[in-house]
Amino acid sequence: MSELDPADVFRQEANELIETLEQALLDLEKRPDDRELVGLAFRALHTLKGSGAMFGFTAVSEFIHEFETAFDRVRKGEAAADRRLIAAALEARDHVAHLIEDPDCDPKRGEAILAALKVAVSGEAAPAATSAPNAPAAGIDATSQAQPAGAGWHVRFRLPADALTLGTNPLLLLDELRGLGPCEVVALAGEVPTLDRIEPQQCYLAWDVTLRADVAKDAVDDVFLFVRDDMELSIEPLAADAADVPGAPAALPAMAESPKPAAPAPAAEPQTAQRPAAKAAAGGTERGAGAKVERNATLRVPAERLDELMDRVGELVIAQARLSQLAETIHDASLINVAEEIERLTASLRDTTMGTRMVPIGSLFGRFRRLVHDLSEDLGKPISFVTEGEDTELDKTVIEQLADPLVHLIRNSVDHGLENPDRRAEAGKPATGTLRLSASHRGAEVAIAVSDDGAGLNAERIRRRAEEAGLLAAGQAISEGELNRMIFQPGFSTAAQVTALSGRGVGMDVVKKTIDGLRGSIDVDTLPGKGTTVTLRLPLTLAIIDGLLVRVGDDRYTIPLAAVEECLELPTGVDKDARGRSFLNLRGELVPFLKLRGLFQTEGEPDPYQKVVVVSSDSMRVGLVVDQIIGNNQTVIKQLSRLHSGLKTFSGATILGDGTVALILDVMHLVGFGQKLEERRRAETLGRAA
Amino acid sequence: MHALTIRLQDEMFALEATHVREILDPVPITRVPNAGSFVGGLINVRGSVVPLADLRVSFGMDRPPQDADTRIVVMEISLDGEPMVAGILADKVYDVTDIEAASIEDAPKVGMRWPAEYVRGIGRRDDDFVIIPDMQQIFGARTNLAAENG
Incomplete structure (x- = not known):
């Protein structure tokens, strides 16, 4: 792309x-x-x-x-x-x-x-x-001013769409042109449709040929003698500057290498390939006008207009939900028909609108090639840079915000993670370090990982620095993950010396702030001597998601459907675990569950038959116990105000068909909240026992 | 000061009228678990989700259930320099009135039932006292609290 x-x-x-x-x-x-x-x-x-x-x-x-x-x-x-x-x-x-x-x-x-x-x-x-x-x-x-210099011709032609079926072979035409003299051929792929629309038998390509030979125009004309009808053909004398300016002949062949020579078949050729040659060859008169038309298959639209469109679609979705509910109550067959039709249309409009905001993350990854290249040169560390999952799509605003944190993570990996070639040789590793940048969808999240095969984090050094900085009491017990996450504290740096690139302890702080702002989380995995992987997990912050509506007490909540794995009835008896821990036996696997009634301090009596919605977050599966599962609904996410921004258990709110507000559960943080609650409860039980 | 006067329990409060967007009859309130009682709810105001604040909590008052007089005042509040919209529960809404600036006194530091930092001043209307709450202080304190609870 x-x-x-x-x-x-x-x-x-x-x-x-x-x-x-x-x-x-x-x-x-x-x-x-x-x-x-x-x-x-x-x-x-x-x-x-x-x-x-x-x-x-x-x-x-x-x-x-x-x-x-x-x-x-x-x-x-x-x-x-x-x-x-x-x-x-x-x-x-x-x-x-x-x-x-x-x-x-x-x-x-x-x-x-x-x-x-x-x-x-x-x-x-x-x-x-x-x-x-x-x-x-x-x-x-x-x-x-293009002066006819007689030095050659600029030929541009497009065959009628059915030319291939009628037996015309564009390759033969090109060969014939080549027979007249040296040619630079560029295929113009601007008209090639998307893959799902492509008709394999149609000819979508046009060709732009710069013929550098002093031949008569008739000779060029003759090439197209038998296919002239219906085709688009322009034959113009070559612009003077290309031929006359000294040094140009030397430059032109070099230039002609970058665009690919003629595509043999109507394959989707990268659109960029045509640009330099087409524009240069078009000379002054056109000044790339032709190239411009083909390039502008994309349209730049101010982001706020897309936001506005998104808002409108959101309102439409809410109105549609009300209509559906109304149709259900009135129970009129023709009304239900219309309501369903509108539901379908709204859903596809929603998807299209959201699609306009989605950008493959590859557009971001591409920018880092240069960075890694320069870092590698500056530090004298040969690096092979591998990217994976470039086509993972994310909201454009999220992608923009990710640029800075990723720069810091990459710098950190290259500067602190990867060792010098000598050190790598001592450790028995190949001299070239590997830096891997990958993105993938995981349920309702996107995971973006930066990993290196360097020295890994030095747990001892981190601990020492953390204690020096007063972030950790001497000898305080702390899990490995928590210790690793210390590197994201402001001002925290274990680098013995500050280099031009990193060591000031600012960068990782930026990473944490940005990811927190996006409601994401950071994981650090490290193996001494083997390397470090930093994984950023971001919720798919789409404006509208599919949700599962549930009821807890009198309150209704929406769970992002992408995070839901299955729903089942809570078997009686499992919640009376003597040790205060709640596990569900799910086909032989123990899955912890959280009672939302307890978590949300819901009043009243629970329904006699409790349901469990099994959701997955990270690699963990957790059951959420609710009173009733109401069903699927399209959920327009409304951000919570700053008054509630401290509540991580909810990623936002939505407006239901009847006009009431329902909170959207943030699965990732809810699991964390449940774990914390459980730890506290366990500590209390221990305290009571002691 | 151009003010909308409301009643909370048995005290009269004055809200800056220019910041008031609309006054609503009671609507269904969605409870926000673990958010505390001050901003424990959300309401739907013309398609936007708006937090509902109960000033009676800030002033340590009783919170009787809603009755026929209960209204929701939707107003703009500046929080850390950024505007936001919030609903405010009122036991009764009186009217819009002018409170003479000269009649507004600073809140007495002692001898007041209410937390002094939440009161911007005490105005006088006819023979009654009107409390002018300091919205920035009240909401600012709450955001910090919410962040800590997170």
């Missing part, structure tokens, strides 16, 4: 910034004294430079650096933003766009543009003034 490529993310961002820059420059031409516009342009430049460097577009960021230096004089008021300067700056802006698409293009043009820009900001008079307008003008000629 194109989203996985960090360079693509940058390009998308860069396009917006370049647009901002262009607008600012154009406005500046009209209002040369507007400081705000100068600032706007400068900021856009600066951001472009920064992110360009980050994503490895060195040529871009170097060029922008010079651009920025020149433009800084305008910002400082040393040069006026006159027409000449704007022209030069716009020229530079075009070059930036060009550099992003083709980082290897001829540096001479960039130098010429910069020179013109420098002259423009220097405010020099007559002699420079005469030469300056020429320089940008020359640049414009080179990019925007």
Whole structure:
């Protein structure tokens, strides 16, 4: 998928910034004294430079650096933003766009543009003034005016959809074109539909061919002689700049390597492949317009509009629940029919709407390749970076929030976890360390794990630091898991020395705060000498979930259906365990159960036949004892206010069909709450016995 | 001060009228287990879930069951600088009235039945005293408590 490529993310961002820059420059031409516009342009430049460097577009960021230096004089008021300067700056802006698409293009043009820009900001008079307008003008000629140079043809063709069934073989056409001279062929896969819509016999691809041979147009035309009807075909002379500028021939073959050569069959080719060549070959006249149309199969929508849509769908779901309930009571067959139809429609609308917010986590993982690569270089630790479960989908806002914690975890793993090659050799491990980033769905949660095969956590050192920091009393008994989690305390670092990367004890604190904020949990597993795995567990914070509605006393609660494994009746007698522990024998396996009546201090008499809803959290299964299981319902999650944010047993509330509010149980924390309650009770029993 | 006057037990309270969104007849209240009695409930206000607070708990009053006069005042409360909406249970809602700023006195530090930090001032209306509660203090104290209980 194109989203996985960090360079693509940058390009998308860069396009917006370049647009901002262009607008600012154009406005500046009209209002040369507007400081705000100068600032706007400068900021856009600066951001472009920064992110360009980050994503490895060195040529871009170097060029922008010079651009920025020149433009800084305008910002400082040393040069006026006159027409000449704007022209030069716009020229530079075009070059930036060009550099992003083709980082290897001829540096001479960039130098010429910069020179013109420098002259423009220097405010020099007559002699420079005469030469300056020429320089940008020359640049414009080179990019925007396609001169028929006779050096070749740019051919773009798309066959009618039924061409393959009619016996046309596009490969033969391409071969024939190749027969005319050296060709660069790029398949345009923009029209390829999703897999479920694909008709294997249809031809979805179009081809973009750059033919570098001095042949007559008729010769090219003849290739398509027998298939001309219905097909789309454009044959244009190659743009002059591609052929004329010295150094371009050297650069072009290199460029042509990145897009894949012609796809032999209508296979779903990554859409990105077409971009550099298509855009460069399209030259000035089109300036990538064609490529743009195909790329914009995705649409950027402000997040708040999606939120609003989600809210509306939520209200619709609630209204639909009321309608269903009404239909049940009135018991009119035709009304029930309509209610069911609306229920179905609402459910699919809900899924579609939520789907728009879901993003595969791979888009996030991709960003870390670069980070790991740089860390590996800086620290001299060879690392093989493995990612798994890239297609695990999570809400976009959650993914954005995960970026920082994961950076810290990865840095920590590389810096503290993985050993130097020498140490690894001593320990009998391969010199290359492995860093694994994985994501998977587990019931109603998503688990994201960062694991390394490094030295593991040093329990003794953690203990010593914890005692020094007063987080732990000397000799205090503590479970291994709790001790490991100490590393997430603010200011906690066991690193003997602070490196540039980590050791200040800030990062892990950030991880904990973020994950807490997302109502998730952190697990640390470590084996001395074998490695460490940090697992972040996040609830699927969807706005609407399928829930199981249950009744406890007079109160109704919703349990996320994804966490529910089974429901059964509580066998009589099991709750009278002498040791105060409650276990259920589930096909030979002992499953602890919690009585929600007790947990929630429900008044009144329990129903004679109690039910158990078995839910799973982490790897633990727990039975929740309720009075009645009412049934499935679609649950619109409403966040609890800050007055109730301390209550971890509920992940939110929802509004039921009759308009009342029901709380949604947070299974993960409920299990923890039950365990705590049980421990307290056990301690009390022990105390009484003593 | 433009104020909505309400009765809690047998005392009159004045709520900042500009912060009041609406006044509701009693609606079904969903109990929130382990949340404490101050914000022990949730209500549905036009499709949003809103916490229901009982100021009588803060002021150590008795809590008689709802009757025909019981109302819920939905109002905006600023908590740590961020606005939030909460319902407030009132035994009776009187009216909107002006309380002259000059007539508002600071809460006496001693000799008051109520916790002094929860009272922003005492106003006068006709010959009655009106308590002006300090919502920020009352709700702020409760959030901290809820966090500790977690």
